[in-house]
Amino acid sequence: MAPPMDVNQQTAADMGAARSRTSISVQIVRNYLYGGQKQWDLRERLEKILIQEQLFGKQQREFLGRTDQYIRATAITNRLNELRRIHSWSAEEYNTATSLLSEILPISLHDVAFQPVFLGQGSPALMENYWDLVNEKGIQGCYLQTELGHGTNVARLETTSTYIPETQEFEINSPSLTSTKWWIGALGKSATHGAVQAKLILPNGKDTGPHLFFVQLRSLEDHKPLPGIIVGDIGPKAGGGMAAQDQGFARFDHVRIPRTNMFSKFAEVTKEGNYIQPPHAKLSYGGMMYIRAGMIPSAAWTIARAATVAIRYTTVRRQGELDTNGLERQVLNYPSTYYRLLPILSRAFVLIELGRYTVKALDEMQQRLANRDTSLLPEMHALLCGLKVLVSTHGVSDIETARRSMGGHGYSAFAGLGRLYIDYLPAATFEGDNFVLDGQVVRAATKLCNAVLSSTSAVTKLPPPSAYLRLLSANSTPAPVTASTWHDVSSVVFLLEWRAALMVKNFTQTQGKAEVDANINQRLAKAVTEAFVAVQVGEMINNLTTLPSEDANVVGRLYRLYLLTTAESALVDLFSVGLIHPTGAGDPTQDLRLAIKALCLGILPNAIGLTDAFGFSDWSLDSALGVSDGRVYEALWQRV
Numbered sequence: 317m318a319p320p321m322d323v324n325q326q327t328a329a330d331m332g333a334a335r336s337r338t339s340i341s342v343q344i345v346r347n348y349l350y351g352g353q354k355q356w357d358l359r360e361r362l363e364k365i366l367i368q369e370q371l372f373g374k375q376q377r378e379f380l381g382r383t384d385q386y387i388r389a390t391a392i393t394n395r396l397n398e399l400r401r402i403h404s405w406s407a408e409e410y411n412t413a414t415s416l417l418s419e420i421l422p423i424s425l426h427d428v429a430f431q432p433v434f435l436g437q438g439s440p441a442l443m444e445n446y447w448d449l450v451n452e453k454g455i456q457g458c459y460l461q462t463e464l465g466h467g468t469n470v471a472r473l474e475t476t477s478t479y480i481p482e483t484q485e486f487e488i489n490s491p492s493l494t495s496t497k498w499w500i501g502a503l504g505k506s507a508t509h510g511a512v513q514a515k516l517i518l519p520n521g522k523d524t525g526p527h528l529f530f531v532q533l534r535s536l537e538d539h540k541p542l543p544g545i546i547v548g549d550i551g552p553k554a555g556g557g558m559a560a561q562d563q564g565f566a567r568f569d570h571v572r573i574p575r576t577n578m579f580s581k582f583a584e585v586t587k588e589g590n591y592i593q594p595p596h597a598k599l600s601y602g603g604m605m606y607i608r609a610g611m612i613p614s615a616a617w618t619i620a621r622a623a624t625v626a627i628r629y630t631t632v633r634r635q636g637e638l639d640t641n642g643l644e645r646q647v648l649n650y651p652s653t654y655y656r657l658l659p660i661l662s663r664a665f666v667l668i669e670l671g672r673y674t675v676k677a678l679d680e681m682q683q684r685l686a687n688r689d690t691s692l693l694p695e696m697h698a699l700l701c702g703l704k705v706l707v708s709t710h711g712v713s714d715i716e717t718a719r720r721s722m723g724g725h726g727y728s729a730f731a732g733l734g735r736l737y738i739d740y741l742p743a744a745t746f747e748g749d750n751f752v753l754d755g756q757v758v759r760a761a762t763k764l765c766n767a768v769l770s771s772t773s774a775v776t777k778l779p780p781p782s783a784y785l786r787l788l789s790a791n792s793t794p795a796p797v798t799a800s801t802w803h804d805v806s807s808v809v810f811l812l813e814w815r816a817a818l819m820v821k822n823f824t825q826t827q828g829k830a831e832v833d834a835n836i837n838q839r840l841a842k843a844v845t846e847a848f849v850a851v852q853v854g855e856m857i858n859n860l861t862t863l864p865s866e867d868a869n870v871v872g873r874l875y876r877l878y879l880l881t882t883a884e885s886a887l888v889d890l891f892s893v894g895l896i897h898p899t900g901a902g903d904p905t906q907d908l909r910l911a912i913k914a915l916c917l918g919i920l921p922n923a924i925g926l927t928d929a930f931g932f933s934d935w936s937l938d939s940a941l942g943v944s945d946g947r948v949y950e951a952l953w954q955r956v
């Protein structure tokens with residue numbers, strides 16, 4: 317037996333050995349994930365610029381208090397903007413640079429919430445006066461919707477905007493403590509302007525419900541709040557999360573703004589005080605839909621980070637009984653570890669692809685909206701509600717699963733996943749609380765289901781995300797589930813579609829007639845969204861023919877793992893609706909679990925190669941346990 321290696325050499329050797337087992341072309345799979353060599357080159361070119369900036373170094377971050385984190389974030393924002401000007405970055409280059417930084421910055425609210433509202437809902441006059449300032453970050457915006465008293469129930473917001481025809485102004489007012497705007501990102505210290513959601517009151521006293529108004533909050537001379545406005549920071553967040561962002565509050569005491577400051581691309585108030593209705597009630601959802609669509613790639617890359625760190629660390633971490641070489645077992649090789657981590661890896665791949673699909677679909681809808689064609693709106697709204705819930709639920713649980721897979725060292729800030737988790741956590745609440753959004757998915761699904769059940773022609777008009785309801789038309793019957801079901805992609809996709817169709821049908825038919833369980837919305841929304849994603853994954857597998865065969869094989873295994881682990885989490889539903897039943901001839905659930913294990917074992921030799929394909933540099937990952945050379949103990953020691 318060879319003498320035992322120094323542990324540090326061993327970790328590096330383990331990482332090297334794992335890389336040499338890789339059968340895929342990391343470069344080809346990486347380009348596939350980035351949507352082409354061009355996108356990867358862009359990322360690499362920008363990262364080279366960012367790494368040179370001492371200010372963007374991450375190593376001291378964990379030692380800073382909240383104030384210093386905010387000051388650092390502000391300095392980073394300023395430098396980022398300088399770089400944008402120096403290098404004449406396009407919007408795409410700027411967005412890529414910000415995502416590469418992977419920092420919580422106050423300016424992100426301007427970029428993801430305020431600027432899209434301006435672009436999507438600003439009237440031509442507002443655009444002419446302010447767009448250059450907004451686009452060049454000459455002012456910093458925030459989005460003020462939530463109040464102390466109401467978040468989900470937007471209809472009950474209390475802030476008012478009353479039109480005064482004599483002066484052609486709106487008067488913004490916070491009539492009570494509970495009408496105070498609360499939780500508003502970048503409002504505490506940074507923002508100069510905001511898009512304020514307020515109930516529009518017409519001169520005749522009629523309340524037309526919440527509308528958006530462009531309001532200057534702070535002086536551009538000395539940054540002090542303007543007269544009649546009280547603003548401040550709402551304090552530290554749970555677990556010290558999002559410390560560098562200044563979530564704030566605001567109260568308005570009869571603050572006047574010009575009539576043209578209403579975001580009136582769709583709904584408008586005339587000089588005389590008459591209200592012009594928007595062509596579609598949900599037109600103003602555009603901004604929120606844009607943010608929700610962006611949450612899919614953002615969750616995907618967050619999960620990819622967590623997977624990379626945990627898979628790298630568990631590859632070099634050895635623990636347990638000695639093998640024939642006198643070495644302890646690599647933690648990733650324990651079934652209980654790879655069963656936790658490889659499904660996370662598979663979700664990162666699926667959600668990265670799905671993100672691209674959704675952003676494209678949203679662009680198409682926005683183009684139609686520009687021509688006042690609202691036909692795609694309701695379906696897109698429901699789809700994005702479901703996807704937002706799905707990705708943020710996975711995001712939160714996957715980061716924590718990855719952290720726990722690393723044992724005690726995973727709890728060190730230097731592992732990098734604690735920060736990722738605590739900063740990602742509120743994604744389950746903002747942009748619509750997940751449990752509330754489930755209700756929206758169910759409402760849209762039952763409406764379409766009712767149409768399908770009452771008219772055969774409705775099937776031909778189903779929008780693509782609801783195609784699963786076609787199964788409810790006559791002559792369709794689900795195939796029985798057997799051991800071979802789990803080895804056939806289209807059978808698993810069908811099964812997940814059938815599950816959604818039958819669950820929605822059962823619910824629709826019993827609505828109002830039978831008692832429903834308390835968890836119905838969550839189960840239905842999950843089934844509907846997972847059916848949609850399963851169809852997309854089926855397409856992704858079909859499209860893998862563009863890759864060389866070994867790369868397609870390995871990525872295809874990941875996609876199948878996604879489908880099977882989704883089916884595994886759906887087993888209770890599959891039993892409930894009678895798609896799986898004990899036949900006495902074998903146990904399809906055990907067949908499913910063995911198929912998952914077999915897929916995991918097939919993926920395992922490529923686990924490191926697949927995480928390398930995400931293309932994270934050590935600078936970007938900022939994790940002592942996720943270092944690419946595997947020398948985790950030295951990296952941790954250096955940090956300490």
Ligand SMILES: Cc1cc2nc3c(=O)[nH]c(=O)nc-3n(C[C@H](O)[C@H](O)[C@H](O)COP(=O)(O)OP(=O)(O)OC[C@H]3O[C@@H](n4cnc5c(N)ncnc54)[C@H](O)[C@@H]3O)c2cc1C
Binds near residue numbers: 469499563
């Ligand atoms: C980090 C962070 C950043 C944020 N940034 C912004 C921002 O920049 N701008 C902004 O305007 N807002 C922002 N928010 C606010 C966020 O949008 C709200 O927190 C969110 O909409 C939920 O509203 P709420 O907090 O009032 O919760 P509530 O609506 O009070 O919900 C409380 C509970 O009640 C349940 N519930 C509520 N209504 C229903 C219902 N109809 N059916 C079933 N269950 C229900 C929810 O599921 C939840 O469990 C931010 C929040 C956080 C945490």
